Amino acid sequence: MTTRMLGWLALLGLGGGLVAGFGYAPREVAQGNVQRIMYLHVPAILTAYLAFALVLIGSVGYLATRQLRWDRLAAAAAELGVLFTGVTIISGSIWGRPTWGVWWTWDARLTSTAVLLLVYVGYLLLRGMVDEPDARARYAAVVGILGAANIPIVHFSVKWWRALHQPSTILGPEPSPIATPIALALLVNWVAFTLLFAYFLARRMAIARLEEHA
Amino acid sequence: MTAYARRTWIVLWKDLLTERRSKESLNALLFFALLLLFLFEFALGPDRERLRAALPGLLWLGFVLSGLLGLGRSFIVERDNDCWDGLRLTPGDKSAIYLGKLLGNCAMMLAVEAVLLGLFGVFYDLALGPVLAPLVAVLVPGTLGLAAVATLFAAMTAHLRARELLFPVLLLPAQVPLLLAAVSATQAALLGQPLSEVSHWMKLLIGADVVYVVIGLLTFEFVLDA
Numbered sequence: 560m561t562t563r564m565l566g567w568l569a570l571l572g573l574g575g576g577l578v579a580g581f582g583y584a585p586r587e588v589a590q591g592n593v594q595r596i597m598y599l600h601v602p603a604i605l606t607a608y609l610a611f612a613l614v615l616i617g618s619v620g621y622l623a624t625r626q627l628r629w630d631r632l633a634a635a636a637a638e639l640g641v642l643f644t645g646v647t648i649i650s651g652s653i654w655g656r657p658t659w660g661v662w663w664t665w666d667a668r669l670t671s672t673a674v675l676l677l678v679y680v681g682y683l684l685l686r687g688m689v690d691e692p693d694a695r696a697r698y699a700a701v702v703g704i705l706g707a708a709n710i711p712i713v714h715f716s717v718k719w720w721r722a723l724h725q726p727s728t729i730l731g732p733e734p735s736p737i738a739t740p741i742a743l744a745l746l747v748n749w750v751a752f753t754l755l756f757a758y759f760l761a762r763r764m765a766i767a768r769l770e771e772h773a
Numbered sequence: 774m775t776a777y778a779r780r781t782w783i784v785l786w787k788d789l790l791t792e793r794r795s796k797e798s799l800n801a802l803l804f805f806a807l808l809l810l811f812l813f814e815f816a817l818g819p820d821r822e823r824l825r826a827a828l829p830g831l832l833w834l835g836f837v838l839s840g841l842l843g844l845g846r847s848f849i850v851e852r853d854n855d856c857w858d859g860l861r862l863t864p865g866d867k868s869a870i871y872l873g874k875l876l877g878n879c880a881m882m883l884a885v886e887a888v889l890l891g892l893f894g895v896f897y898d899l900a901l902g903p904v905l906a907p908l909v910a911v912l913v914p915g916t917l918g919l920a921a922v923a924t925l926f927a928a929m930t931a932h933l934r935a936r937e938l939l940f941p942v943l944l945l946p947a948q949v950p951l952l953l954a955a956v957s958a959t960q961a962a963l964l965g966q967p968l969s970e971v972s973h974w975m976k977l978l979i980g981a982d983v984v985y986v987v988i989g990l991l992t993f994e995f996v997l998d999a
Contacts, residue, residue, distance in 0.1 A: 674946055677946035681943045684942055700995065701925065702943060704992060705922065706947070708988055709947055716977055720957075
């Protein structure tokens with residue numbers, strides 16, 4: 560029942576996000592309407608980060624307690640993390656074509672996001688190839704922990720390798736220079752995405768629980 | 774601690790001994806390295822300058838591809854004759870087994886790398902003498918990081934049906950930062966620049982080594998008790 564409520568809340572949030580992104584927020588001066596992709600792009604990557612943090616928590620939790628519910632958390636979060644990272648990359652690509660003139664460029668943050676995607680696709684492939692639930696959970700947890708520990712290493716290596724993407728404005732140390740209506744539209748969409756993520760996560764974990772008992 | 778070191782040594786010695794007697798991996802790997810050299814030449818054409826510009830990348834591509842073949846096999850021998858159970862029944866901290874395997878894998882990789890480097894020197898007319906010391910200073914931490922993750926994943930995939938496919942699919946994305954750091958530092962070493970100019974890459978290599986080895990030591994027991 561609460562899961563269903565979460566779903567309706569997420570739907571409501573997404574509706575509000577659409578209104579905020581297309582109706583309330585003004586047209587950006589320099590980029591035009593293309594900029595509105597940001598209301599999809601930025602919430603998606605923030606949600607993906609949340610998902611990968613949960614993969615780490617689930618992985619450590621499983622190895623510490625050996626209870627499969629932690630593994631279900633890690634597995635569901637990994638699937639959603641891959642989904643939202645994919646949304647980030649695709650939306651960024653659609654934005655990059657008119658703005659930068661290319662679909663893809665080997666910039667630092669693009670590359671590190673792509674590497675992140677590859678690591679967790681590998682994680683999902685591993686899960687698909689181990690039949691025994693206990694072994695699957697153990698192996699996946701090890702890969703989940705290593706993948707998470709690797710994120711800062713990937714970040715710095717790719718950053719030193721090259722940089723073109725604009726520096727992070729939301730997670731950076733300085734106060735955000737974003738205009739208030741745009742920031743507000745972003746906030747609404749971010750909340751909506753987080754709700755949607757929570758709904759998907761709860762549903763996916765419930766399905767995984769049913770699969771185990773089947 | 775001495776018991777721990779002894780257990781590590783026993784695993785390492787056992788691996789080196791079986792490899793010396795069977796020569797199963799090393800011979801094929803050395804031949805594979807030679808083949809790679811030819812492939813690189815065919816792919817890039819005879820232009821010396823172009824080959825040299827791509828050399829640090831090619832060198833590490835060679836190491837990584839050899840590693841995929843060689844390191845991926847490091848736990849296959851344990852599947853026969855119930856060796857896996859023998860490892861599991863070993864008393865004490867299981868991470869000693871990981872450490873022994875890791876050192877054995879490093880030794881094997883360094884041997885392959887030495888030969889590959891020599892072949893590169895001969896085929897591409899490279900004066901290796903003056904750059905050897907900085908080159909080794911890059912190769913050793915690079916190899917340790919590669920082997921640290923590979924040893925863990927090799928133990929994990931040893932029992933799986935799609936082992937040959939899954940091992941590279943797991944290992945390669947995880948090794949992207951190591952590869953970037955190692956290629957950049959190798960380039961500097963080959964150009965005769967002092968390594969202090971690429972100290973950030975050296976720090977990243979060593980930092981990554983520490984992270985990978987610590988995770989390997991901590992999680993190996995979970996991989997082993999299959």
